[in-house]
Amino acid sequence: MSLFNLGKKKEEKKSTTCSCNCNQSANKTGEKANYCCSKEVNEVCCIKVLGAGCKSCHEMYENVKQAVNNIGLNIEVEYITDMQKIMEYGVMSMPALVVNEKVVSQGKVLKSVNIEKLLSK
DSSP states (O other): OOGGGOSOOOOOOOOOBOTTSSOOBOOTTSOOOSEETTEESSSOOOEEEEOOSSHHHHHHHHHHHHHHHHHTOOOOEEEEOOHHHHHHTTOOSSSEEEETTEEEEESSOOOHHHHHHHHHO
16 A cells, blocks of 8 residues: 555656766766767766765875876866765765766765876876
């Protein structure tokens, strides 16, 4: 018995678009093939920090922003705390760093120098 539809959840339509909001569709695993925003993904396009909102996760987010500024990239770093979105990346330990929709680090707080090395590859 579901009185007032309390026990039923509305089904949400999951979209698999590029995180750059360019409407480029991604493949089933969330990784883009070779294109993002109609250009090759040889450069950094999207950076996300996945975390639960703890001190370590905030520290990682600040370190990533500092590394992006040091390199001179004109990219906004996203901080994602929604557990549903985090689980879509398959991350089990946080904080995690996602570059171009690929998980490059998880479970440890990286210093800005190490992040700069990851981003310059």
